[in-house]
Amino acid sequence: MPDGPQELAALLAGAEYAVVLSGAGISTESGIPDFRSAGGVWEEFDPMEVASMQTFLTNPQRFWRFHRPRIDMLRGVDPNPAHHAVAELERRGIVKAVLTQNIDGLHAAAGSRELIQMHGGLDRGMCLRCGARIPFDELVARADAAEDGVPLCACGFPLKSGVVMFGENLPADEIASAFDHAARADVMLVVGSSLLVAPVSQLPAVVLDGGGTLAILTESETPYYDRAGVRLHGRAGVQLTETLALLDAPG
Numbered sequence: 001m002p003d004g005p006q007e008l009a010a011l012l013a014g015a016e017y018a019v020v021l022s023g024a025g026i027s028t029e030s031g032i033p034d035f036r037s038a039g040g041v042w043e044e045f046d047p048m049e050v051a052s053m054q055t056f057l058t059n060p061q062r063f064w065r066f067h068r069p070r071i072d073m074l075r076g077v078d079p080n081p082a083h084h085a086v087a088e089l090e091r092r093g094i095v096k097a098v099l100t101q102n103i104d105g106l107h108a109a110a111g112s113r114e115l116i117q118m119h120g121g122l123d124r125g126m127c128l129r130c131g132a133r134i135p136f137d138e139l140v141a142r143a144d145a146a147e148d149g150v151p152l153c154a155c156g157f158p159l160k161s162g163v164v165m166f167g168e169n170l171p172a173d174e175i176a177s178a179f180d181h182a183a184r185a186d187v188m189l190v191v192g193s194s195l196l197v198a199p200v201s202q203l204p205a206v207v208l209d210g211g212g213t214l215a216i217l218t219e220s221e222t223p224y225y226d227r228a229g230v231r232l233h234g235r236a237g238v239q240l241t242e243t244l245a246l247l248d249a250p251g
Contacts, residue, residue, distance in 0.1 A: 009246035018187040025192020029080040053167035060158040081237030083110035120164040127153035182206040
């Protein structure tokens with residue numbers, strides 16, 4: 001039987017170094033689809049054909065035809081109560097860092113500060129040839145001004161966003177930081193992640209191997225479900241808002 005916010009609140013109240021690991025499920029309440037779930041985007045498109053490094057390098061027009069509408073979709077949404085609850089837990093000093101697989105920027109918009117974006121984010125444009133970086137708004141403006149929809153660097157090479165593509169290495173500094181936080185954590189709260197994609201899927205094991213406790217809040221079970229000390233199902237915004245209320249309740 002799943003646990004409830006009472007168990008999660010008790011666990012967080014006693015934590016010395018709690019971290020949050022979030023996946024796509026935390027953002028579905030903001031209207032962002034989970035690309036991997038049933039009916040998700042990857043059932044309609046092959047990610048290796050539209051969102052891979054190979055496609056970007058060999059057919060940037062096709063890549064940007066897929067990527068540009070998704071930018072508008074992500075920029076038009078707001079953080080939901082789950083994002084705000086995570087940010088509040090950080091503000092109170094309970095959560096020391098937020099490790100996210102998401103590229104939507106909603107944790108930052110909600111106020112999270114110690115944010116590790118393991119799959120990159122929509123915060124910059126970058127050139128793989130000369131290493132130039134430009135503001136994200138300029139990247140979008142160049143894409144919209146280009147006849148073929150492909151934004152170009154001053155050196156003439158196609159630009160990409162800071163989002164990590166299929167076939168591209170994850171940012172080494174962010175991954176190292178995530179593993180460092182996991183090694184220090186006595187509590188990891190997983191929200192909305194299937195925990196199926198490496199190397200992120202290895203982070204809960206780091207916490208458990210160090211003697212920490214795993215709390216999982218998802219709509220469905222994960223490979224770590226049986227090893228979690230606290231297991232919750234349901235909408236993350238509801239569960240985390242109630243958890244905050246319980247932490248505020250007089251002892």
